[in-house]
Amino acid sequence: MAMDNSGKTNLNSLNSSEAALYSQPTRLTGAETVWATMVGEGVRDVFGYPGGAILPVYDALRKFPIRHILVRHEQGAAHMADGYARASGRVGVAVATSGPGATNLVTGIATAMLDSIPMVCVTGQVSSKVLGTDAFQEIDITGITLPITKHNYLVSRTEDIAPALREAFRIAKSGRPGPVLVDITKDAQQNSAIFDFAAAAPAPYRPHPMLSADSAAIREALELLRTAKRPVILAGQGILHSRAMEQVRALAERAQIPVACTLLGLTAFPASHPLNLGMMGMHGESWVNHAIQQADLLIACGMRFDDRVTGSLSTYAQNAKKIHIEIDPAEINKNVHVDVALVGDLKEILETLLPLMPKRDGSAWLRTISTMKGDASVHDIQQLPDNGHLYAAHVINDIWRETGGDAIIVTDVGQHQMWEAQYYKHEQPRSLVTSGGLGTMGFALPAAIGAKVACPDKEVWVVAGDGGFQMTSAELSTIVQEQLKINIAIVNNGYLGMVRQWQEKFYDKNYEGTPLLSPDFVKLADAHGIQGTHVRHRAEVISAVETARQHPGTFLIDFHVEQEDSVYPMIPPGAALHEMIRRPKQSPLVETATEI
Amino acid sequence: MLHTFVALVEDKTGLLSRVTSLFRRLNVNITSLTVGGTETAGVSRTTIVAEAADDRAPRIMASLYKLEGVLEVDNVGRHSAVVRELALLKIAASQKTRSDLFQLAEVFRARIVDLAPESLMMEITGSASKIEGLVQILLEGNYRILEMARSGRMAMRRGHHTSRVLEALGDTPRVEPTMLAGDRKHDAPDLMAEDDQA
Structure with a gap:
């Protein structure tokens, strides 16, 4: 029986001869086994690039109900599999050949590792007879990826392929998810063995032996929750992984606790919810970080106290007790010492905790935060007079208005990424796809392709800078070949903007290596058969966004925004979370009415 | 630590x-x-x-x-826990200096496992500090350690x-017979009790 990643049966998509594969042991080649196992695991789409050592696998592809998306660079395949997983929650799959094909995956695998994304990469390897001889296109990819995968395999026998692949899927999606690589020698692909899907089932998932959320710890947590006057929930991506959105919401509502989100946790709690404060950390709004610094209790849900959200550790939330609910015991007390650690699945722990949770009145604390918010809140930037400049924040804000906050936005890395996090109000879980931990430029375009393939009925937007877009823009061809509809917004400021901002603030405006010449992106799109338009004025933003949305195919908008704009607020490196640089008064993106 | x-x-x-x-x-x-x-x-x-x-x-x-x-x-x-390490030491020794080394080995409950005209080999098992103690005495006695191999520590909880x-x-x-060292029966009795506090 075929199961997809979410555990639902997928038998309907198989015809009778295909279904027979899973009911009786059958002799298959290793290459056929690769696909048969994937179909059995519920895989429908893979992203890949062929080559010598993976050719047997490609040769067998046509016999199986799997869509193969040919990428233009293997890094793209890894990011697509990653975007596929982030948008859908299913395991993404990338396929590459040996040697350079495999090494090109590395950045994409590391991106998935740092953000705990379930992904399986299959690479071809030279024949087992010549392993270790520096044969043509031989590279030790299991050695290279050892520290950036959750686990990896070198498979040199046909009969080991199905068990390794099935275990790879189990590992990728269980516990704290992550990428797994399966390297298969060419002779293992060519030889044949008995394929027995059921017998190849992996040992059941063994929870980490150091998980602990016993009743004593639950009682301690409840006591802290009961007595807290100024609690804040810190919402991380673990909420999405654990599918605990409802439980976190119930906890917040029942106890009237405001919620601050990490970048990857932004879509775990609806932006429009009155208890949602917004994003915390280096570019979080001032009231969010002030609330955390003034809190007397932090309830961290599926987040890891990354340096980008804590500011200097010695001054972080000094008056707050901390409850850390987390599935990975290695994250407990790593950066921030916590008072109560509930180590396990977030959803299960919250379901234990919620019935015992007394209702509490949080109105005084919420009023305090509301006052801070009123003082600092960004004015509705749509109401600001048009001073002839085009600001990236306007662009993002207009995309948000036009899409109603329901599109999947896939960002690159840099200033535009932070503006997206600030000005696009996400209502739907998994509607923001962004590289947080590794901060991988070039991520957006391929990850958006993955997101669109995973969610064909969703509106998908790329928001990228002019720098990052050029790193992987070859994937425009993939979009055309696969006939995908993706809207692309390039936030073009002629600089590697975030680096320029750091040079402005911390390196005496020595703009070394950051001014950036770009091609005419609209012409580049045109060369691919993709329509596009330039936007230089604020008044043109909405009509361009609408044109893109109405256009049946992919559409690219090159937004020529203010060149030396910076992301505010900003916490300088080494400073405390509340010591942020606020928005300057002359900026149209002012914080208070008196500053207009 | x-x-x-x-x-x-x-x-x-x-x-x-x-x-x-x-x-x-x-x-x-x-x-x-x-x-x-x-x-x-x-x-x-x-x-x-x-x-x-x-x-x-x-x-x-x-x-x-x-x-x-x-x-x-x-x-x-x-x-x-019991923590043990094994070391092999090859020490330059002539016929004249051998007997001193034999005595030293006895004090440290080490064993001479090889004898050559110009050198001998000592085997010592115990805590790291015991092995280091023997090395120190050898160096202080102006013996030349030609070679030393230490196994690294093994540990097992008591009880x-x-x-x-x-x-x-x-x-x-279960303990398989093959896991026992082949020449174990020829060994001197293990008298390491004093190391158990290591």
Whole structure:
């Protein structure tokens, strides 16, 4: 029986001869086994690039109900599999050949590792007879990826392929998810063995032996929750992984606790919810970080106290007790010492905790935060007079208005990424796809392709800078070949903007290596058969966004925004979370009415 | 402080490099490392001695457990345990100086396991400090140590403690005859009781 990643049966998509594969042991080649196992695991789409050592696998592809998306660079395949997983929650799959094909995956695998994304990469390897001889296109990819995968395999026998692949899927999606690589020698692909899907089932998932959320710890947590006057929930991506959105919401509502989100946790709690404060950390709004610094209790849900959200550790939330609910015991007390650690699945722990949770009145604390918010809140930037400049924040804000906050936005890395996090109000879980931990430029375009393939009925937007877009823009061809509809917004400021901002603030405006010449992106799109338009004025933003949305195919908008704009607020490196640089008064993106 | 981690791992290609790579990634230097068989076929026992701040030990243990193929982890430094190391020393010795070395070996309960015209080989088992004590005496006595090989530490908790994971797997700990050293019966009686506090 075929199961997809979410555990639902997928038998309907198989015809009778295909279904027979899973009911009786059958002799298959290793290459056929690769696909048969994937179909059995519920895989429908893979992203890949062929080559010598993976050719047997490609040769067998046509016999199986799997869509193969040919990428233009293997890094793209890894990011697509990653975007596929982030948008859908299913395991993404990338396929590459040996040697350079495999090494090109590395950045994409590391991106998935740092953000705990379930992904399986299959690479071809030279024949087992010549392993270790520096044969043509031989590279030790299991050695290279050892520290950036959750686990990896070198498979040199046909009969080991199905068990390794099935275990790879189990590992990728269980516990704290992550990428797994399966390297298969060419002779293992060519030889044949008995394929027995059921017998190849992996040992059941063994929870980490150091998980602990016993009743004593639950009682301690409840006591802290009961007595807290100024609690804040810190919402991380673990909420999405654990599918605990409802439980976190119930906890917040029942106890009237405001919620601050990490970048990857932004879509775990609806932006429009009155208890949602917004994003915390280096570019979080001032009231969010002030609330955390003034809190007397932090309830961290599926987040890891990354340096980008804590500011200097010695001054972080000094008056707050901390409850850390987390599935990975290695994250407990790593950066921030916590008072109560509930180590396990977030959803299960919250379901234990919620019935015992007394209702509490949080109105005084919420009023305090509301006052801070009123003082600092960004004015509705749509109401600001048009001073002839085009600001990236306007662009993002207009995309948000036009899409109603329901599109999947896939960002690159840099200033535009932070503006997206600030000005696009996400209502739907998994509607923001962004590289947080590794901060991988070039991520957006391929990850958006993955997101669109995973969610064909969703509106998908790329928001990228002019720098990052050029790193992987070859994937425009993939979009055309696969006939995908993706809207692309390039936030073009002629600089590697975030680096320029750091040079402005911390390196005496020595703009070394950051001014950036770009091609005419609209012409580049045109060369691919993709329509596009330039936007230089604020008044043109909405009509361009609408044109893109109405256009049946992919559409690219090159937004020529203010060149030396910076992301505010900003916490300088080494400073405390509340010591942020606020928005300057002359900026149209002012914080208070008196500053207009 | 010095931590002694014992990890039971599946006896598979590459697992040792996963374990050591973890310490490298955490920027923790491994002081000594031993790997060998256990009472269960297919399971290896690794003993890793590493210098790390006290509060990092739980995270190292948690990270070890995250590696596929790591079955059980223990930090034996926190418990009463027997810790042993074996060393072989080749010492320059003429016919004249041999007898002094024989005496020294007796004091340290070491054994002479090879004799050559210009040198002899000593085998010593015990705590690290005992081995280091012998080395120091040799150096102070102006003996030339031509070669030294130390096995690295092995550790086992005292008392009835057994591997939880192996118990859970239903494997009754058993000792295979082949696991005993072949020439064991010829050895002198083991009189290491005084080291047990190490």
